[in-house]
Amino acid sequence: MKAIVKPTNLLEGTINALSSKNYTTRYLLIGALAEGTSTIYYPAHSEDSDAMRRCIRDLGAIVEEDEEKMTIQGFGRNPRDVSELNVGNAGAVLRFLMSVAAFCPKVTFINAYPDSLGKRPHNDLIDALKQMGVEVDDNQGKLPITIGKGKLHGGKIQVSGNVSSQFLSSLLFMTPLLDEDSEIEVLHDLKSKVIVGQTLEVIAQAGIQIQASEDLMHYTIRGGQKYQPQKYVVQGDYPGSAAILAAAAVTHSDVKVLRLEENSKQGEKAVVDVLRAMGVNLTHENGIVHVRGNQQLKAGEFDGDHFTDGVLAMVAAAVFAEGTSRFYNVENLRYKECDRITDFVNELRKAGADVEERQSEIIIHGRPQGVTGGVEINAHYDHRVIMALTIVGLRSEKGLTINDAHHVAKSYPHYFEHLISLGAQIEFVD
Template sequence: MDVVVTPTPELRGSIQALSSKNYTTRYLLVAALAEGTSTIYHPAHSEDSDAMRRCIRDLGAELEEDGEKIVIKGFGSKPRDVRELNVGNAGAVLRFLMAVAALCPDVTFVNAYPDSLGKRPHDDLIVSLRQLGVEVDDHEGKLPITIRGGAPKGGNITVSGNVSSQFLSALLFLAPLLEEDSEIEVLDDLKSKVVVGQTLEVLEQAGIVIEASEDLMRYRVPGGQRYQARTYRVQGDYPGSAAVLAAAAVTRSEVTIHGLPEKSRQGERAVVDVLRMMETPLVHDGDDITVRGNGKLKAVEFDGDAATDAVLAMVAAAVYAEGTSRFYNVENLRYKECDRITDYLAELRKAGADVEEKRDEIIVHGKPEGLEGGVEINAHYDHRVIMALTVVGLRCRQPLRIRDAHHVAKSYPIFFDHLQALGANVQWQE
């Protein structure tokens, strides 16, 4: 389904932040890898987290859920022997479970989204898994992928961090369960170090011991460990909330989002700092963020590597800022559900934005007077692109029609419900 975004001058009200997708998927996984029963309070519901629920159930975990919590009896280091796993369009879920599948004799990950996840590369993780003695059949690093494991070995492992930190996180989930100790070295650069920090945080909460170098490029992982059954509480989701905060910044607004802790380790918390740099009136008090937007924004320069999933929303705000903004060190945006640099900027230009791209940069020449709009744009099946283009549509002079906007459900199923509750004129169209 498509969404039509009609110009909306004002947003007012308050909403509760969605629970964090990143933390939910990680808590679900460590609960499944534990021997015993874990409880996760306030887990996220999205296509990604639901894909993790479905797959760990297929692998032998027992799940019971009500409106407040999910209780999981894990399979420990012995997942069920399954022939196929379908992760939908969830890249992180695929990569984490490719590592877990090394404990199984023969698992094929099917290609359910050939035009999105089916195009994304996983070569770097495949190379590392082969170092563990795992056989992998793939299609030039892409789905469908078959893992033939059963008895992976520890030892010295290298992994490239150039494309995604998810490959490293996948190995960190697996390595503690191996009989031998492991030494993991990251080659090249390491993207999204903040997200690796979230993985290490969750592993520590699950009772796993890992020694990490200060620069997060080397790890010592003792073998023979066991995940502990624990109780977890999921915090609010900054990546999704970034789009709502950006929407409040580009309009006249008084919008409060509850459930976003000031001391969160989510890298996308930086959206608060960026909006302040843009001179957006904003107060962050405890777990509440209030934006009193006046639609007047100043250009910024920002290193986006630590806040990858908030960059597109910040770019959307910069479209209406006075001056030229620059978001750099963001090449890994090219390896997401779509090429979030080339594809996103192509759609922004259709709406009338003045934007440029370099290999690892997005440059925005702001138009405080607004954009013309009045066009149909393609979100490329990408939830972050859908949310960011919606922000842009609020300040266009004519409506924007966003194709296939239902894919927002990958991370934020009630995004448009939340915007409507704040007064945004957004309507579903067949």
């Protein structure tokens, strides 16, 4: 599907933030790892969360849901013996389940998206699993990957945090279920520490005890623990809402986004402060972010590692800021659904933006007058790229046509619907 994004001067109205994808996938997983029935209220509906639903069902969880909630009867540390799992294009789901699959005799994760997830590396997690006696047959760290139980054990484990925090989270979910105690040491740097905090928060809610060092680089996990079935409420999603807020920031607007908790542990909550620093007129009270945009933004410098999944939306806003903006410490964007630095910068240039890239930086020379647009650009199968390019299209002179725009459903199926309800002019061509 192509999305034809036309210049839009005014956005106005109120929407509910979608439910958090990150929290939904984590609650689904710990519900499956519990022995008993857990309930999740307001779960997200996206391709990623649907992939986790599908896979835990395949592994033996009994999942039922209505319009408000979902119940999960878990399998604990005894998943069903399955030969294959299809995680679609969901990298976090793949990585979380690679550790869980070590409880199965042998499981192959198939390569359903060779041009996207199929290109992403998973060597760091594979190395850690092998330290635990797990048998892994992989394609140089890439899908398809086969996990065999081998001689699974706990003990001392080292994992690199250079590429993704998801490798560490995967081990944190699984190791409490082992017979032996475990110690996890994170090597090098740890990207997206805030997201690891979400993992630890969710695990603790299920009654699991993990001792973490203050810098989140070392963990002590007692073996023989069990996830307790609980009731969970999914909060509103900051990463997806970042794109709505950025769209409001670059237009004349009066937009409210509800269900965004001020005390959330989502790192992307920082986009509110980023927009404030860029001079956007907004308030954040009682779970409501209210933006009154006037198209006047100023440049700034920001450490993007604190809000990884909100960076592209903020870059899109910075395209129209006065001055030069810099988003640094973002190298891990290169290892997502696409290379979110090189691929995204190339598409922005096609649209008329003045942007540069470094290995771990995106630099934007703002054009407050707007960009020309009037071109067809590629989404690279990436939901965050689609959302960010849409923001640019709204402030362009001639609009933008975004190819493969249906992939926005990976995290935010109602993104275009929400923007249109606020007044955005967007058309679609199959």
